[in-house]
Amino acid sequence: MEWLPAALALRDAGLDTVISDGPRQGTALDAGIPMTPDWHLPVAAILDYFALTEFTLLELSLGGGLLIRAAHANPASAA
Numbered sequence: 001m002e003w004l005p006a007a008l009a010l011r012d013a014g015l016d017t018v019i020s021d022g023p024r025q026g027t028a029l030d031a032g033i034p035m036t037p038d039w040h041l042p043v044a045a046i047l048d049y050f051a052l053t054e055f056t057l058l059e060l061s062l063g064g065g066l067l068i069r070a071a072h073a074n075p076a077s078a079a
Helices: 004-012 026-030 040-049 062-073
Strands: none
Touching: 040 062
């Protein structure tokens, strides 16, 4: 995961980080998980699982556009 060095640096700075790959991205692609336009579903599952209420979402490339859709579909992530 290209985010791992950044996540480790954030952790070392005392910040909590959660990193994941969305459907058809990174390790999810390697696992054969198909692409879906419904990125809000896995994003919401992560937010719910970790009970996150204050956070920053980051993505690269196509994931950035899909993340905007996910934030729109989940008002808690757009706050």
